[in-house]
Amino acid sequence: MKKLQDLEQIEQYYHRYKMERLFTLNYLNEFELIKVNRLEYICFQEELMEYLYFLVEGRAKVFKSLANGKTLLISFYEPFEVIGDVELIREMSAVCTVQALETCYLLALPIEKFRMSLQKDIKLLNFVCNALAEKLDHISHNSSINLLYPLENRLANYIDMTAVRLEKSDRGRCFNENLTQLAELLGISYRHLLRTLNGLCQGQILTRQKEGYIIINEVELKKLVEVIYK
Numbered sequence: 001m002k003k004l005q006d007l008e009q010i011e012q013y014y015h016r017y018k019m020e021r022l023f024t025l026n027y028l029n030e031f032e033l034i035k036v037n038r039l040e041y042i043c044f045q046e047e048l049m050e051y052l053y054f055l056v057e058g059r060a061k062v063f064k065s066l067a068n069g070k071t072l073l074i075s076f077y078e079p080f081e082v083i084g085d086v087e088l089i090r091e092m093s094a095v096c097t098v099q100a101l102e103t104c105y106l107l108a109l110p111i112e113k114f115r116m117s118l119q120k121d122i123k124l125l126n127f128v129c130n131a132l133a134e135k136l137d138h139i140s141h142n143s144s145i146n147l148l149y150p151l152e153n154r155l156a157n158y159i160d161m162t163a164v165r166l167e168k169s170d171r172g173r174c175f176n177e178n179l180t181q182l183a184e185l186l187g188i189s190y191r192h193l194l195r196t197l198n199g200l201c202q203g204q205i206l207t208r209q210k211e212g213y214i215i216i217n218e219v220e221l222k223k224l225v226e227v228i229y230k
Helices: 007-016 085-090 111-119 122-148 151-162 179-186 190-202 218-224
Strands: 002-004 032-036 041-043 051-057 060-065 071-077 081-083 097-100 104-110 173-175 206-209 212-215
Touching: 007 032, 007 051, 007 104, 032 051, 051 111, 071 122, 071 179, 081 122, 085 111, 085 122, 104 111, 151 179, 151 190, 151 218, 179 190, 190 206, 190 212
Parallel strands: none
Antiparallel strands: 002 032, 032 104, 041 097, 051 081, 051 104, 060 071, 060 097, 173 212, 206 212
């Protein structure tokens, strides 16, 4: 995670997403621009949130650690998403871990410095209420997917969301993650995950290479993505 001193870029993002409509006061000059590289973390569960973040570029994965030591995939974030809204209102530590799936840029407002004014800002509270309602709908949607759809569809969707294009290569996007952790995220056994990946390889959708799994048939992969994590 790196802070960038780029006032012009901050202003461009601020106006691109019409962020002036979110606040009663003008916070434009108070925002910091933060760059998070792929696979770096934006926040960790149970750690104090320093900032109220607004994701303005890139994609991120949200997951939660459970009391039994397992992890559970919650959602994917894309612009324009707010991170830290629950923590701001309830004055609590981060409820989930958020990890960048690609290079992300965030506009960040220091929470402690502006907590009192933000908690009294009617415009922001209205935005946060709508954002939380949308997140609740997404979580319900994704829970239904986990219960009702076969692993092949869920895994295809996860691969589609997280695969990256290899540098200096035209072989397609690559999917390469810790499979033990992925099995936990998807709530299935390691063996079941391997069988499903092998099935995608036998179906000429993926191929196993030293870099990981290469998507060789994007069209067929998309067909399996009957529903997506919101």
